[in-house]
Amino acid sequence: MMESNTKDMILKPSKKDGKKRFEISYKNQKRIWAAIFLAPWVIGFLLLFLVPLIRSLIYSFYDLVPQAGSIQQTFIGFQNYANAINEHVTSTSSFRVELINTTVDSLINLPVLLIFSLFIAVLLNMKFRGRAAVRAIFFIPVILNSAAVATALGGGDAISQILEQSGIDRIFDLEFYLIQTGLTPAIVSFIVGLISRIYDILALAGVPILLFLASIQSVPKHLYEAAKIEGATSYEMFWLITLPNVSPHIVTVTVYALVDTFLTSSVSTIISDELRLQHWGLSSAMAWIYVGTILVMLGSLAVLAKGLKIGGSHYEN
Amino acid sequence: MKTNIYDHVKASIHGYVDKVTEPRAMYKRQKKAKAFFGSLFRYVFLIGLCFVILFPTIQQVLMALRAPGDVNNPAVVWIPENWSIMNIKLSMLALDYWHALMNTFKMSFIVMILQLASTALAGYAFSRLRFKGSNILFIFVILTIVIPPQALSLAQYLYFRELSLVGKESSIYVMSGLGMGIRSGIFIYIFRQFFRGLPKELEESAMIDGASVFRTFWNVMLPNARGAMVTVGLFAFVWQWNDAYFVKIFEVASSSEFPLLTMKLINVAENVYAQLFYSGALSLIGQNVWDNPLFLALISNVSALLIMLPLLIMYLFVQRGFVESIERTGIVG
Numbered sequence: 001m002m003e004s005n006t007k008d009m010i011l012k013p014s015k016k017d018g019k020k021r022f023e024i025s026y027k028n029q030k031r032i033w034a035a036i037f038l039a040p041w042v043i044g045f046l047l048l049f050l051v052p053l054i055r056s057l058i059y060s061f062y063d064l065v066p067q068a069g070s071i072q073q074t075f076i077g078f079q080n081y082a083n084a085i086n087e088h089v090t091s092t093s094s095f096r097v098e099l100i101n102t103t104v105d106s107l108i109n110l111p112v113l114l115i116f117s118l119f120i121a122v123l124l125n126m127k128f129r130g131r132a133a134v135r136a137i138f139f140i141p142v143i144l145n146s147a148a149v150a151t152a153l154g155g156g157d158a159i160s161q162i163l164e165q166s167g168i169d170r171i172f173d174l175e176f177y178l179i180q181t182g183l184t185p186a187i188v189s190f191i192v193g194l195i196s197r198i199y200d201i202l203a204l205a206g207v208p209i210l211l212f213l214a215s216i217q218s219v220p221k222h223l224y225e226a227a228k229i230e231g232a233t234s235y236e237m238f239w240l241i242t243l244p245n246v247s248p249h250i251v252t253v254t255v256y257a258l259v260d261t262f263l264t265s266s267v268s269t270i271i272s273d274e275l276r277l278q279h280w281g282l283s284s285a286m287a288w289i290y291v292g293t294i295l296v297m298l299g300s301l302a303v304l305a306k307g308l309k310i311g312g313s314h315y316e317n
Numbered sequence: 318m319k320t321n322i323y324d325h326v327k328a329s330i331h332g333y334v335d336k337v338t339e340p341r342a343m344y345k346r347q348k349k350a351k352a353f354f355g356s357l358f359r360y361v362f363l364i365g366l367c368f369v370i371l372f373p374t375i376q377q378v379l380m381a382l383r384a385p386g387d388v389n390n391p392a393v394v395w396i397p398e399n400w401s402i403m404n405i406k407l408s409m410l411a412l413d414y415w416h417a418l419m420n421t422f423k424m425s426f427i428v429m430i431l432q433l434a435s436t437a438l439a440g441y442a443f444s445r446l447r448f449k450g451s452n453i454l455f456i457f458v459i460l461t462i463v464i465p466p467q468a469l470s471l472a473q474y475l476y477f478r479e480l481s482l483v484g485k486e487s488s489i490y491v492m493s494g495l496g497m498g499i500r501s502g503i504f505i506y507i508f509r510q511f512f513r514g515l516p517k518e519l520e521e522s523a524m525i526d527g528a529s530v531f532r533t534f535w536n537v538m539l540p541n542a543r544g545a546m547v548t549v550g551l552f553a554f555v556w557q558w559n560d561a562y563f564v565k566i567f568e569v570a571s572s573s574e575f576p577l578l579t580m581k582l583i584n585v586a587e588n589v590y591a592q593l594f595y596s597g598a599l600s601l602i603g604q605n606v607w608d609n610p611l612f613l614a615l616i617s618n619v620s621a622l623l624i625m626l627p628l629l630i631m632y633l634f635v636q637r638g639f640v641e642s643i644e645r646t647g648i649v650g
Binding site: 026059144 | 435
């Protein structure tokens with residue numbers, strides 16, 4: 001059955017054993033299977049995503065006030081959006097300030113994060129003693145990156161205070177040493193800022209490192225073998241084999257890192273807080289501003305990637 | 318005789334110099350030196366970064382191993398004076414550890430399988446079974462990645478309430494089985510990128526050999542995307558393990574019959590005293606410790622460590638899955 005189906009690439013009715021039956025071309029078979037493969041996702045998308053999405057879009061134009069047993073809705077147009085941008089304040093900050101900060105931060109962090117995690121992934125892919133242990137250690141930030149764990153560890157403020165008193169919260173005072181060496185304050189503050197960011201970057205880099213590691217390992221090995229026989233150095237092999245093969249995944253990592261930065265940022269916290277305060281309209285409007293910002297950033301990055309020809313798979317077409 | 322010795326010495330020096338400057342030997346030495354400095358650099362760099370990651374963790378582990386009475390003993394900085402696993406015991410009681418661990422493990426495992434199935438299928442369809450409009454559909458996948466879960470959770474909650482799935486673990490399973498679980502969008506993206514990277518010849522040769530589309534996917538493409546499978550499976554597991562958001566929204570762990578680690582941890586972090594009181598840990602330790610806020614903070618930290626620990630142990634086994642890609646048989650490169 002299957003065999004005759006697939007071998008028949010051209011659509012034509014065939015009669016075998018005197019029995020007439022449908023012959024489906026490979027192309028049509030693909031279409032049918034595509035529908036089957038996508039079915040769960042499409043159902044989930046329509047029911048669990050699209051409907052809530054449209055609802056939230058509608059909410060963002062309404063003032064929703066919870067009443068006993070029902071929700072009172074009044075249409076207020078773009079009032080929620082205006083409120084979110086112009087009027088919203090929290091005890092320490094405001095939505096607009098946090099949104100701008102997060103956007104700028106993520107744009108600065110993104111290139112550093114990409115280069116750093118690719119570099120670490122290449123290092124972790126080499127063979128050396130203790131590789132398993134090092135890989136496990138680099139996995140710790142992925143686990144720690146959880147709201148529940150963060151809440152519990154946040155309770156440890158008292159502990160860090162005690163540690164500070166005994167003077168072991170910092171191994172050494174970097175800023176002091178750097179100023180002693182006679183560098184200008186601007187450079188010193190830049191270096192100190194970069195170093196204090198190392199932990200943040202490490203925490204964000206956990207997932208990108210693993211993604212890069214998996215993608216590096218899916219590079220066909222015969223390419224490296226051929227290159228070695230031709231006498232390529234490992235430096236050349238990185239630029240000419242690893243990087244082109246990994247480049248489609250750079251796009252994935254970029255999307256992930258950008259969304260993750262926003263998701264773990266204070267912008268996202270503000271949205272959750274407003275949701276908890278039952279300001280549904282306002283929080284929906286904020287969520288849509290947030291989504292709009294990310295989409296604009298992703299769009300411009302996509303244009304950039306196309307211009308630089310990053311991300312296309314050379315096996316395609 | 319004298320000249321003989323002189324000649325001899327001269328000859329041997331020349332021989333030595335020749336040996337040293339012989340191109341092949343020089344090349345070999347250079348290579349050795351390069352390899353040495355390369356690995357030295359690698360070790361210094363990696364050990365440094367590992368230290369940055371481990372420093373807070375080590376601090377907390379050592380804190381956890383202190384005897385409860387020593388918690389704010391200023392004389393103890395790093396190494397505990399009196400070793401004790403009392404804190405760990407208390408945290409385990411407060412977390413209802415073994416019970417919650419089993420539940421969390423079961424749920425994470427089922428979610429992992431469901432996520433893998435739904436996202437791998439969708440990712441394959443988006444990369445290899447292209448049809449008219451599949452690019453437009455894929456834009457919607459990007460949208461599912463970008464939209465924050467907060468924007469949807471209210472409407473999703475109302476949905477599940479209509480289906481009377483609220484308060485049951487199956488609500489989480491439905492979400493992940495339909496490709497709308499925790500970050501399913503990024504999983505679809507990962508699978509799509511991996512499948513796109515596989516050579517077309519693989520698919521073509523399978524087709525010529527008469528494999529159906531599903532067989533091509535199952536027997537040829539999927540084994541070649543093992544890296545993606547391991548990665549996605551790992552993330553799906555860990556993120557479900559750590560998830561507190563969806564579990565809270567859908568009230569999965571609200572009943573006492575189905576405790577989950579993250580919810581227990583949040584309870585502990587918010588109110589250590591009550592949690593210890595209800596779990597009966599109070600009777601295990603002297604009353605005077607309870608006046609100590611540091612001790613309560615310590616218990617919540619130890620609880621966080623206890624939640625991370627199983628994941629770390631599991632990862633040590635899973636990381637072998639990040640092996641070199643399977644040799645692509647059937648294609649001559």
